[in-house]
Amino acid sequence: MSESDVRSPAVRYSKAPDLRLRPVEAAGCLMVFTPERPKVHWLNLAGWYLFELSDGSSGERIAAEYAEAVAGQVPHETALDQARECLADLVARGILTTA
8 A cells, every 4th residue: 555545535444354452551552463364463552543543534534633642742744654654554464454
């Protein structure tokens, strides 16, 4: 998935079906098991937050919400780029789907 795909208002992100999730709050991460491609993935807080925002929303909306959440810690454009890269990574790993 390219950055232009993430920027497209037509591309919507949702959680993949049948995932098994386990929050590990003490470590600040979310453990995700993908049964389609059996593997355990560890999402850091940023990945976890983007995962939670993926409710059928567009990539740009999700990226904008992420950038707002980290405002003051990360420059706005950097936050948008980080969110776009993370969304593409989560899709590549089978954690998110696009429509």
